[in-house]
Amino acid sequence: MRNSKMASHLSHFTHKTSFFTSNPRRPSPPCMSVVLSTAPTQSYWASIDAQIDAYLNKSIPIRSPESVFEPMHHLTFAAPRTTAASLCVAACEPAIHLMHAAAYTHEHLPLTDRPRPRPGIQHKYNPNIELLTGDGIIPFGLELLARSLDPARSNPDKILRVIVEITRATGSQGMVDGQYQELGLDQLGSEYDVIEYVCKKKEGELHACGAACGAILGGGAEEEIESLRRFGLYAGMVQGIQGKNKAGFMEEKIEKFKELALKELESLQGKKTELISSLVEPSLAAVQIS
Amino acid sequence: MRNSKMASHLSHFTHKTSFFTSNPRRPSPPCMSVVLSTAPTQSYWASIDAQIDAYLNKSIPIRSPESVFEPMHHLTFAAPRTTAASLCVAACEPAIHLMHAAAYTHEHLPLTDRPRPRPGIQHKYNPNIELLTGDGIIPFGLELLARSLDPARSNPDKILRVIVEITRATGSQGMVDGQYQELGLDQLGSEYDVIEYVCKKKEGELHACGAACGAILGGGAEEEIESLRRFGLYAGMVQGIQGKNKAGFMEEKIEKFKELALKELESLQGKKTELISSLVEPSLAAVQIS
Numbered sequence: 378m379r380n381s382k383m384a385s386h387l388s389h390f391t392h393k394t395s396f397f398t399s400n401p402r403r404p405s406p407p408c409m410s411v412v413l414s415t416a417p418t419q420s421y422w423a424s425i426d427a428q429i430d431a432y433l434n435k436s437i438p439i440r441s442p443e444s445v446f447e448p449m450h451h452l453t454f455a456a457p458r459t460t461a462a463s464l465c466v467a468a469c470e471p472a473i474h475l476m477h478a479a480a481y482t483h484e485h486l487p488l489t490d491r492p493r494p495r496p497g498i499q500h501k502y503n504p505n506i507e508l509l510t511g512d513g514i515i516p517f518g519l520e521l522l523a524r525s526l527d528p529a530r531s532n533p534d535k536i537l538r539v540i541v542e543i544t545r546a547t548g549s550q551g552m553v554d555g556q557y558q559e560l561g562l563d564q565l566g567s568e569y570d571v572i573e574y575v576c577k578k579k580e581g582e583l584h585a586c587g588a589a590c591g592a593i594l595g596g597g598a599e600e601e602i603e604s605l606r607r608f609g610l611y612a613g614m615v616q617g618i619q620g621k622n623k624a625g626f627m628e629e630k631i632e633k634f635k636e637l638a639l640k641e642l643e644s645l646q647g648k649k650t651e652l653i654s655s656l657v658e659p660s661l662a663a664v665q666i667s
Numbered sequence: 668m669r670n671s672k673m674a675s676h677l678s679h680f681t682h683k684t685s686f687f688t689s690n691p692r693r694p695s696p697p698c699m700s701v702v703l704s705t706a707p708t709q710s711y712w713a714s715i716d717a718q719i720d721a722y723l724n725k726s727i728p729i730r731s732p733e734s735v736f737e738p739m740h741h742l743t744f745a746a747p748r749t750t751a752a753s754l755c756v757a758a759c760e761p762a763i764h765l766m767h768a769a770a771y772t773h774e775h776l777p778l779t780d781r782p783r784p785r786p787g788i789q790h791k792y793n794p795n796i797e798l799l800t801g802d803g804i805i806p807f808g809l810e811l812l813a814r815s816l817d818p819a820r821s822n823p824d825k826i827l828r829v830i831v832e833i834t835r836a837t838g839s840q841g842m843v844d845g846q847y848q849e850l851g852l853d854q855l856g857s858e859y860d861v862i863e864y865v866c867k868k869k870e871g872e873l874h875a876c877g878a879a880c881g882a883i884l885g886g887g888a889e890e891e892i893e894s895l896r897r898f899g900l901y902a903g904m905v906q907g908i909q910g911k912n913k914a915g916f917m918e919e920k921i922e923k924f925k926e927l928a929l930k931e932l933e934s935l936q937g938k939k940t941e942l943i944s945s946l947v948e949p950s951l952a953a954v955q956i957s
Contacts, residue, residue: 442844442847442848444847445839445843445844445847446839449839476806479802480802483798483799483802486778486798487778487779488776488777488778488779488794488795488798489777489778489779489794490793490794490795491794491795503780504778504779504780504781505778505780505781505850506847508773508776508778508798509773509843509846509847509850510839510843511802512769512770512773512801512805512838512843512846513838513839513843514839515802515805515806515838516766516805516809516833516834516835516837516838517834517838517839519806519809519830519834520830520831520834520835520838523827523828523830523831523834524827524831533823533824533826533827534823536823536827537813537814537823537826537827538813540809540810540813540830541810541813541814543806544806544807544809544810544813545806545810547806548802548803548805548806548807548810549735549736549739549800549803549804549807553735553799553800553802553803554732554735556799556802557732557734557735557796557799558732560795560799563732563734
């Protein structure tokens with residue numbers, strides 16, 4: 378991908394008011410910059426998803442060799458959306474979605490010790506192609522990020538910091554650990570303990586990473602970065618647990634994590650947090666900010 | 668991994684004379700810095716391998732959760748050495764070896780459409796674990812690199828450039844493309860055409876990347892970077908073709924690429940290139956430099 382494409386993508390976001398910028402005339406940094414919007418919340422999140430899709434569509438054209446790029450394009454969009462990416466708009470959201478898409482593809486790969494496809498999963502490609510495509514998507518996501526320096530605001534240290542955040546959250550200490558535990562490879566305790574741990578490692582830490590990256594690139598102070606990271610962790614865990622079959626038995630946990638998430642946002646006094654709080658509290662979806 | 672570990676690793680290399688440093692009193696940059704050595708060539712390469720191993724051993728301790736880190740440790744060392752990593756010493760050689768180890772692990776993964784293990788390959792873990800471990804190794808390699816800033820010579824732009832080099836060489840445009848073609852997913856032409864293309868994409872571009880990264884981090888000029896990149900490409904292709912069963916039928920190709928590799932080194936006049944030239948021309952192994 379050429380730098381010009383990335384630059385135009387970044388500028389696409391930067392006309393909006395930043396989460397961390399109180400003076401609207403100061404140019405906003407390229408991240409966390411669409412937290413304010415005149416649209417209602419639902420269409421706000423949908424519009425972020427549409428922007429991510431448009432960007433990924435441009436970044437992964439179906440070009441030669443088609444046997445490589447066609448599956449890459451398809452499998453990127455076959456993974457369901459994760460709101461973790463939306464927490465961190467612009468420079469790193471495609472990277473987070475791509476890491477998630479690679480993990481999703483490999484999670485559903487038919488291996489010899491899990492030969493039957495999971496119910497409801499359609500495989501468009503044979504396992505060889507799905508394996509290799511996932512392997513190609515991971516470095517591609519990080520390549521996009523490493524190339525994403527906007528010359529006008531060049532800050533390679535921040536990009537490196539965000540690369541460390543994303544590699545940790547998606548690697549052996551984060552998402553991969555959650556996938557291990559989901560396969561029952563360790564004995565962590567009761568079924569509910571396992572669900573909680575898996576949701577922390579998978580959805581939780583990915584959302585924590587998205588929120589922290591947004592805050593880092595958006596120029597947040599260290600305590601804001603950590604507060605948004607905790608918000609992301611709890612919001613992701615709420616989503617993760619709600620997505621499990623056993624969610625009905627874990628209402629107390631869900632309420633606890635919702636409360637913790639909203640409490641983190643309260644600590645960010647003076648920041649306009651209504652829209653991101655709607656990730657855990659849909660009742661706030663009606664709030665419209667101009 | 669803590670920064671101190673990486674810093675001590677870097678300093679371990681920097682007492683040696685750099686490829687790009689003609690004045691021995693000028694501190695050498697952290698890459699391409701062991702091209703000169705008083706040892707004969709064979710033990711020179713062995714000593715680089717030993718240094719990479721020692722560093723990876725420290726970086727991937729077998730710690731909790733052991734179900735995650737024990738296979739990661741094992742599969743990192745189970746992959747055969749690639750000299751691509753040795754072309755780029757210090758900051759990025761562990762990253763290149765880890766990307767190679769992940770690819771090697773996934774290449775030998777028993778999938779439902781290639782269920783029988785390849786002859787000679789011992790699988791210590793079940794496919795689930797090997798898949799996830801490879802998925803963890805890729806981001807870990809890039810994390811090491813993104814964290815590898817030596818505060819004394821901090822140059823985040825160079826690290827980002829090297830990340831782009833490595834993600835491209837190991838992703839869909841490089842190694843993954845070679846793996847696709849090796850599986851016969853496209854029709855490229857004759858059997859020999861396929862071997863040449865696969866060796867270019869796999870061994871060739873990985874060695875090109877290693878040499879270019881070494882030159883970038885070592886402070887080489889742009890034309891030196893490109894010249895070493897081409898050297899790495901040809902040297903890697905020679906190794907790749909020699910490693911195939913059909914090598915006996917491709918002697919002409921091998922000789923052509925050896926010649927091209929050595930010609931690139933000639934263009935680096937005044938640099939001491941005898942040791943890296945021994946990658947393609949073992950007869951030079953007897954040359955001992957002090």
